[in-house]
Amino acid sequence: MKTKITLLLAFFFIGVNFGFAQQDEECMTKLSIFHEYTKAKNYDAAYEPWMDVRNKCPKFNNAIYVDGEKILDHKIDNSTGVEKVAFINDLLKLWEQKGEHFASKTPKGEYAAQASQLMYDNRELLNKSDGDLYAAFDAAYKLDKETFTNPKSLYTYFSLMVDLYDAGKKPAADLFNKYDDVVEKVEDEVKNFSEKLNGLIEKEDAGTALTSKEGKYKKYYESYLNAYDQISGSIDGKLGPRANCENLVPIYQRDFEANKGNAIWLQRAAGQMSQKECTDDPLFFKLVNAYHNISPSANSAYYLGLLKDKEGDSNGAIKFYEQAISLESDGFKKSKLYYRIASKLKAKGNYGKARGYYREALKLNPSNGRPYIAIAAMYAASANNCGDSNFDKRAVYWLAADEARKAARVDPTLSKAASQSVANYMAKAPQKSEIFSSGRAGQSISIGCWIGASVTVPNI
Template sequence: MKTKITLLLAFFFIGLNFGFAQQDEECMTKLSIFHEYTKAKNYDAAYEPWMAVRNKCPKFNNAIYVDGEKILEHKIDNATGTEKVAYINDLLKLWEQRGEHFASKTPKGEYAAQAAQLMYDNRKELGKTDDELYASFDSAYQVDKESFSNPKSLYTYFSLMVDLYDAGKKPAADLFNKYDDVVEKVEDEVKSFSEKLNKLIAKEDSGTDLTKKEGKYKKYYESYLKAYDQISGSIDGKLGDRANCQNLIPLYKKDFDANRNNAIWLQRAAGKMSEKDCTDDPLFFDLVNAYHNLSPSANSAYYLGLLKDKEGKTSEAIAFFEQAIGLETDNFKKSKLYYRIATKLKARGSYGKARNYYTQALKLNPSNGRPHIAIAAMYAKSANNCGDSNFDKRAVYWLAAAEARKAAQKDPTLSKAAAQSVANYNAKAPSKAEIFSSGRAGQTISIGCWIGRSVTVPSI
């Protein structure tokens, strides 16, 4: 019997790739017991053997900390009052112990942010102030920005900054700097997940099925992109009107002389004024030119293009926009530039040129479905001008629906919006009765004007 148990435990550790620092039979036995209970989600039964191994053999295996987190989270969820506080503090201690005994498996920023989030979520029970909580998040961010990437924690971090600003405890400069910090971090994460997702999309587009593992990774990447998309809107919503021209312009004017040789400051200031449409103020001209003279880049060229666009010098604006694209070496950022320029052209009614830029944006970042939505909107807007008959004009809506459908297929963040667009366009296209009476089911309609595409009349 003893031999069977020993063999069972041996297979258990080999199967889970367990390595251990201490050869302690009691710890080995109890670890297998609490791990099995944890897998069965019987956390109360797992607690006692888990604590025994944790206390006696803290360096025995990382499973102590992986399973221990689940056990303590269960205890926290089912406790109240002082007992709940005790479990919260013990989970915070557990993460510290994990970092001490398994540092290579415990990214500092990730776990420090996790600890800060736990304290924030239980701030009433722990009696934590906004100042204390912000300090915890800021410490996590400063110690290891790379692994501080949880979407919820990034939002909480910025939200606390806004609350402290509103309470008069943080100046506007700190608020806007922290906004830029968090937004840039979110963009870095979106870029990383988008690039990974794009590889899988390219494989699917080539006609090759994803493996089971790749399918799981695709869902994982899509779930994180959805989360970052949600917090991006929440971050902007939380900032609200605090970053309006009335606040930004005096602040940047005051700090301009001290930062005229600070490329990062100039880029952020010009970017914020562009984002908030404060480009009519002469300060924007000074910021952009100082930035371009100090550090010519894709961003500075783009901002110069905005200035020319404001002056009504369209050809010069386009030249600067093209220069911005030429200077950008990062495909993700270049895709964003194409998209921004296309959106400018779309607003001006230059639909053909806009589509060209949107198409380039899609080539560089196919998992961003927004260009598809924009192209579909331009098709729909042009329906009344692109066809000889009423039927042909309304057939353009099928083309718009097909384009919007692509957004849902490629971009997990747009599934709902794309579905609404598809339904809207299909409702405006010829009905089944009209298709029947026209006798054109299955025919191909060539759409003229700037669109230059064709669409097949659906069969009924």
């Protein structure tokens, strides 16, 4: 009896394994078929064998989900009405299945944001309200903030909050908090990609050519920085006048007592008031001092510097600005502080000191071209004051153009603006006929005053 049972079990397992082997072989064959069709962009032909493998062997290979997304995207783009809705819902289901069977290849925040964006892009067809869509994006953000990085989805997320606020469905406090959330997230991503790009720029500056792989990574980092730069402007544009002093001050005044021990709230409130030029209001003084008392930081010291500037105490302001720099340990954030302080000094006409701060900002974040643009502008503004002759004065524009070219080289977000600046400065510099008549082609001109640099007259 025992022998019979053993034999039966043996035959059973052989049969099961044979069945699995047959299934694997069938799935392998059909996977090969749909993958070749997908590579050839013949998505309609790929659909049936792909569905067979997806249903029979959902764990067989990640290509089921990578190719499946392309196949369903094609179906969505080439269908209408009820059929299109079915394909949209199937793509949403496909991403859920990928998360179930290939979790390590399916970052939760990224795919939840992707699903939310798909629903948003087809909101009328799916009959989704702003409230439904915001809830989906908000859940994705809270589920896995680290991988919720898509620039378009970050903008959509915030845009929906503004729409709900305008419709009276979200209070102003929620709007401003969400603005801070999204802006901080964008800044984190800009920091991430800037630091990666900085290493490649430093390698190029050292005279070492990038490898083919590094060149591709450089373009990838630059494309993301471009995208984040665009949505940063769009986010501020969407917020618009809703965050003016008339709206901010009453809200922060109302909530101050409840939050005067909350460093994050105080930092955000002071930051918003600083950004929106509400620093003349006495509330800004209260916010900054409360923030500095409970959490002395680079930000709080910087805001105290702003207060000193408002009082006309430039020396006192510089002391707090320097304190802010000393308190900041993060290189990227320190670079931003140097830039902000330099811009304050530039606005006051203190060009020499401003240039020093701009250069410190560049040391810490060489892929940010804005300091170069600012230095170029200061040179151009000083052209009439630096030089003994008209020719020498206008030679300053060559220096300005050189700085603007550096911005175009290192910062993809400034390529167009920097190129326009270069053209403008070169038009103001001595032209070929003037260089020829001066007889100074190839000579070096020393530029005096605060600039203290030399420039070589171009050869013609």
